[in-house]
Amino acid sequence: MITYADSSVLVAWFHADDEFARSVTAWVQDNVTDFIWNPVLRLEVRHNLRKLKTGYARTAWNALRAAERSRLRFGRVNLLTLLDATDDLSAEKANAIPAGAWDFFHVAAAIQSRAYCFATCDKLQADLASACGFISSKLKFFRSPTEIKS
Amino acid sequence: MALLNARQLHNETSAVLDEVAKGKSFEVARNGKVIAKLQPAKEAEPAQWDEVMSEVWEAQKKAKGKTRNPVLAERERRRR
Numbered sequence: 001m002i003t004y005a006d007s008s009v010l011v012a013w014f015h016a017d018d019e020f021a022r023s024v025t026a027w028v029q030d031n032v033t034d035f036i037w038n039p040v041l042r043l044e045v046r047h048n049l050r051k052l053k054t055g056y057a058r059t060a061w062n063a064l065r066a067a068e069r070s071r072l073r074f075g076r077v078n079l080l081t082l083l084d085a086t087d088d089l090s091a092e093k094a095n096a097i098p099a100g101a102w103d104f105f106h107v108a109a110a111i112q113s114r115a116y117c118f119a120t121c122d123k124l125q126a127d128l129a130s131a132c133g134f135i136s137s138k139l140k141f142f143r144s145p146t147e148i149k150s
Numbered sequence: 151m152a153l154l155n156a157r158q159l160h161n162e163t164s165a166v167l168d169e170v171a172k173g174k175s176f177e178v179a180r181n182g183k184v185i186a187k188l189q190p191a192k193e194a195e196p197a198q199w200d201e202v203m204s205e206v207w208e209a210q211k212k213a214k215g216k217t218r219n220p221v222l223a224e225r226e227r228r229r230r
Contacts, residue, residue, distance in 0.1 A: 007221045008222050011219060015206075015217065016207075017213040017215060018215065019216065020215075021210055021215050052217070059205050059206055063203055066202045071199060098229075100225065100229065103225075121219055121221075
């Protein structure tokens with residue numbers, strides 16, 4: 001299924017040593033055909049992969065660049081439309097859900113891009129996505145492995 | 151990859167496409183500068199995820215998965 005994965009998920013997908021890497025990889029391999037991609041996701045994923053200092057950083061970066069040449073393509077909805085939709089969603093729900101502006105962006109972009117599923121490792125963002133109609137099989141929230149153990 | 155100029159492509163479109171259908175690829179030049187590529191559609195299909203991710207998945211077998219997710223770490227700092 002075509003999925004809007006938050007940058008927290010995409011970084012874990014590319015970075016082998018990420019705390020969520022194994023759970024994200026297993027779920028994506030079983031469920032996702034392609035990810036929705038836009039300039040904000042590209043910025044966040046690139047920025048966070050550039051900052052990695054582990055021995056797996058280079059592998060992650062190379063895989064991202066290979067994916068950008070093949071699997072990750074910008075959709076037809078332009079960035080200004082996504083930002084307008086974000087503002088509309090913020091006007092509707094900012095007082096009810098304490099998520100940040102970029103969390104609103106990702107959920108609004110998922111709706112605008114007609115994603116079937118929204119995936120995130122971020123609880124606040126998952127709450128927002130849920131409030132926007134991404135429920136049960138349409139929402140994948142990855143809980144931190146340390147949280148699961150405790 | 152064979153080189154064609156724009157006039158050749160215009161005059162011999164059908165023959166060129168026959169060659170492409172057989173698997174040949176061309177670079178198309180205008181005024182001496184390559185501006186386009188013609189290649190079989192199958193070659194243009196995107197790589198599969200397992201091709202793109204093979205090294206990451208191999209690395210994951212050795213990795214301990216102990217690195218804090220940097221996106222969440224940054225968001226937590228901002229939300230404090």
